[in-house]
Amino acid sequence: MPSGSRCPDCGSSELVEDSHYSQSQLVCSDCGCVVTEGTLTTTFNDEGNLREVTYSRSTGENEQVSRSQQRDLRRVRDLCRILKLPTTFEDTAISYYQRAYQLSGIRAARLQKKEVLVGCCVLITCRQHNWPLTMGAICTLLYADLDVFSGTYMQLVKLLGLDVPALCLADLVKSYCSSFRLFQASPSIPAKYVEDKDKMLSRTLLLVELANETWLVTGRHPLPVITAATFLAWQSLRPSARLTCSLAQFCKLANVDLPYPAASRLQELLAVLLRMASQLAWLRVLKLDKRTVVKHIADLLQHRHMLVRMAFRDGTAEGETQKQQQGEQGQREEAEDSTFDVLERKRPASPAPLLPPCMLKPPKRSHPTPSVSAVTGDENISDSEIEQYLRTPQEVRDFQRAQAASQAAKSVPNPP
Amino acid sequence: MVGSPLMEEEEDMYLDLFLDPYTVQDAFPPAMSHLFSPRAPLDVYPLNLSNPEAVFSPHFGGVKETSSDFSSVDLSFLPDELAQDSKDQAVTGNRHETEQSRKTQDQQCQLQLPGGEDSGLSLNNGSSPGSHAHLYPGGAAFNQPSPEKSSSDSLPVASIVSMTPMNPVPECSGIVPQLQNVVSTANLACKLDLRKIALSAKNTEYNPKRFAAVIMRIREPRTTALLFSSGKVVCTGAKSEEESRLAARKYARVVQKLGFPVKFFNFKIQNMVGSCDVKFPIRLEILALTHRQFSSYEPELFPGLIYKMVRPQVVLLIFASGKVVLTGAKERSEIYEAFENMYPILESFKKT
Numbered sequence: 166m167p168s169g170s171r172c173p174d175c176g177s178s179e180l181v182e183d184s185h186y187s188q189s190q191l192v193c194s195d196c197g198c199v200v201t202e203g204t205l206t207t208t209f210n211d212e213g214n215l216r217e218v219t220y221s222r223s224t225g226e227n228e229q230v231s232r233s234q235q236r237d238l239r240r241v242r243d244l245c246r247i248l249k250l251p252t253t254f255e256d257t258a259i260s261y262y263q264r265a266y267q268l269s270g271i272r273a274a275r276l277q278k279k280e281v282l283v284g285c286c287v288l289i290t291c292r293q294h295n296w297p298l299t300m301g302a303i304c305t306l307l308y309a310d311l312d313v314f315s316g317t318y319m320q321l322v323k324l325l326g327l328d329v330p331a332l333c334l335a336d337l338v339k340s341y342c343s344s345f346r347l348f349q350a351s352p353s354i355p356a357k358y359v360e361d362k363d364k365m366l367s368r369t370l371l372l373v374e375l376a377n378e379t380w381l382v383t384g385r386h387p388l389p390v391i392t393a394a395t396f397l398a399w400q401s402l403r404p405s406a407r408l409t410c411s412l413a414q415f416c417k418l419a420n421v422d423l424p425y426p427a428a429s430r431l432q433e434l435l436a437v438l439l440r441m442a443s444q445l446a447w448l449r450v451l452k453l454d455k456r457t458v459v460k461h462i463a464d465l466l467q468h469r470h471m472l473v474r475m476a477f478r479d480g481t482a483e484g485e486t487q488k489q490q491q492g493e494q495g496q497r498e499e500a501e502d503s504t505f506d507v508l509e510r511k512r513p514a515s516p517a518p519l520l521p522p523c524m525l526k527p528p529k530r531s532h533p534t535p536s537v538s539a540v541t542g543d544e545n546i547s548d549s550e551i552e553q554y555l556r557t558p559q560e561v562r563d564f565q566r567a568q569a570a571s572q573a574a575k576s577v578p579n580p581p
Numbered sequence: 582m583v584g585s586p587l588m589e590e591e592e593d594m595y596l597d598l599f600l601d602p603y604t605v606q607d608a609f610p611p612a613m614s615h616l617f618s619p620r621a622p623l624d625v626y627p628l629n630l631s632n633p634e635a636v637f638s639p640h641f642g643g644v645k646e647t648s649s650d651f652s653s654v655d656l657s658f659l660p661d662e663l664a665q666d667s668k669d670q671a672v673t674g675n676r677h678e679t680e681q682s683r684k685t686q687d688q689q690c691q692l693q694l695p696g697g698e699d700s701g702l703s704l705n706n707g708s709s710p711g712s713h714a715h716l717y718p719g720g721a722a723f724n725q726p727s728p729e730k731s732s733s734d735s736l737p738v739a740s741i742v743s744m745t746p747m748n749p750v751p752e753c754s755g756i757v758p759q760l761q762n763v764v765s766t767a768n769l770a771c772k773l774d775l776r777k778i779a780l781s782a783k784n785t786e787y788n789p790k791r792f793a794a795v796i797m798r799i800r801e802p803r804t805t806a807l808l809f810s811s812g813k814v815v816c817t818g819a820k821s822e823e824e825s826r827l828a829a830r831k832y833a834r835v836v837q838k839l840g841f842p843v844k845f846f847n848f849k850i851q852n853m854v855g856s857c858d859v860k861f862p863i864r865l866e867i868l869a870l871t872h873r874q875f876s877s878y879e880p881e882l883f884p885g886l887i888y889k890m891v892r893p894q895v896v897l898l899i900f901a902s903g904k905v906v907l908t909g910a911k912e913r914s915e916i917y918e919a920f921e922n923m924y925p926i927l928e929s930f931k932k933t
Binding site for chain 1: 825877
């Protein structure tokens with residue numbers, strides 16, 4: 166028995182260690198009072214009775230750490246556990262939070278900011294380990310505003326001087342695609358919509374790569390592009406059955422939120438694919454449109470590097486020889502060789518510039534170059550010019566009367 | 582006048598900078614290693630100039646000069662800066678000849694190449710040493726006698742140009758950022774009765790519960806001012822420094838006419854915003870990778886890349902479409918300088 170510990174009720178020192186359903190307890194053998202037990206007694210008491218207590222709950226740590234910080238550190242751990250992050254991430258995130266808390270700007274910040282700070286620390290840790298976690302995901306978990314989050318995040322990165330790598334697109338594709346509920350048949354999903362995960366993943370990755378190459382990803386939120394790419398990949402794996410399904414229906418089936426920009430990303434991606442298709446002789450004949458091109462995505466992706474180079478110009482000469490194309494296509498499609506040779510004579514569609522969509526749209530308004538006005542800053546200011554901004558005394562009286570009237574009207578409730 | 586006293590001290594400053602040893606660089610984009618040097622953003626100047634004519638602006642007025650100090654170094658594969666301490670003595674003499682000039686950063690690579698037609702600026706990536714031999718065939722095009730230019734690595738260093746705010750002379754890029762906004766403050770040196778001002782002036786807004794200042798607007802120059810009860814004024818919306826000063830004086834006159842004993846003290850420009858367009862798309866993710874210490878690119882938050890330049894202290898917002906917004910400058914020259922520092926970096930993305 167540890168000396169000095171006595172039963173608080175009867176004062177006897179006869180304390181027995183007992184365990185009740187694996188919960189160890191210290192019980193007084195005289196009166197039966199439970200001296201220490203998990204939730205019934207306080208940590209302070211437990212420590213006084215020399216029971217083991219977890220470090221994070223022990224009172225020793227609490228002396229240096231304020232209550233709100235303790236609570237937020239616990240939140241960091243909880244967030245890491247919810248996201249199923251490795252345990253090393255937890256420690257890193259905690260250390261970032263502690264470092265941030267040293268800064269006066271953070272320590273004196275509002276509670277809302279501190280709550281968001283928890284998310285920021287976890288996000289930075291994930292980014293540094295290339296774990297794909299979007300800011301939107303963290304904001305939904307924290308029930309926080311993206312603007313508040315962004316402000317706190319930028320401030321934290323600046324204050325701590327951290328180097329946060331960019332979001333890894335490939336990993337994000339993998340984790341996002343895996344969240345689509347299309348890989349197993351279920352009552353809500355018809356059999357023709359179920360798809361193999363690996364095939365869909367690989368094709369989505371190729372489509373996202375293509376989007377990246379053709380300027381559809383730079384400067385844009387990454388997630389809608391991935392949604393559009395996943396949809397196209399899924400459709401192209403079985404076009405006959407799936408062409409009728411729209412993007413919105415697809416996301417509903419897969420139990421994934423449809424981000425708003427995904428529809429326009431889809432259109433942009435289809436436009437790129439159509440341009441690439443116009444470089445392939447056997448597809449040119451078919452006169453594809455945005456729906457039918459989906460059937461040929463497999464072919465287009467197979468030759469994507471060459472097709473992008475041919476379909477778009479970026480200042481390099483368009484002298485891409487057709488020999489490469491001939492060689493490859495000859496291997497693949499012997500049946501169409503005859504037609505191919507005939508069509509080869511025709512020039513493919515003239516290449517479009519490879520530019521981000523914002524540069525392809527016509528400018529909304531012409532920007533007239535402002536004429537250099539010879540203002541010196543010390544010119545004379547005429548009285549009449551200033552007088553136009555002042556009210557005459559009569560106007561002042563009228564204005565005051567009008568203001569008073571509107572105040573009176575506001576205070577009187579509206580008649581029904 | 583805003584112009585002249587400013588120009589005197591600036592010219593002295595330029596002279597000092599001018600005589601500093603400054604590096605001449607020639608770097609090729611494929612060698613990414615040099616881009617990670619701490620001074621990377623200011624040093625790197627890849628020379629894939631596909632369009633030499635655009636680079637040599639004809640209005641330089643024959644300013645270019647090459648130094649005779651360069652040791653003969655093979656230019657074809659310069660991974661890092663070359664000729665670290667090449668001084669441009671010849672350029673000093675040159676300076677007096679130029680009326681129009683522009684200050685440049687000493688770390689900037691100023692490729693002032695002869696505006697001759699076959700200046701031989703075929704300094705593309707990985708070009709053979711032979712191509713550099715015909716760098717300066719048109720030496721006679723200048724006012725300056727070109728000294729021994731046998732060494733093919735002579736890259737003419739920038740000429741120092743004195744600042745003329747009215748007619749800025751673009752250096753390598755040929756693009757001049759346009760000023761979009763100038764924010765300035767002044768002190769009227771008397772306590773203001775905001776209620777009275779809001780009552781007696783037509784062009785005002787005053788909502789004490791929302792903000793403790795009167796918002797006043799004038800039509801010419803089109804600006805907005807915040808008038809505080811302490812007598813301080815913040816004037817925004819002007820397109821140039823002079824316009825801002827004129828506008829601030831007009832606001833002071835309005836308040837004076839309302840019966841307050843105003844003065845006009847401490848007029849100071851606090852911030853200037855400029856914008857321009859480089860007309861080619863930029864791979865922001867690669868720029869963020871290569872200039873990590875200065876860039877912040879978060880596509881989930883903002884479509885542009887935020888580049889915090891250290892010298893001069895200017896923040897640039899760079900977008901994928903090639904539009905650039907420069908802000909945080911206290912002087913017009915800082916905006917021009919920042920853009921000239923940035924343009925070579927952006928140019929390296931031209932052919933990607």
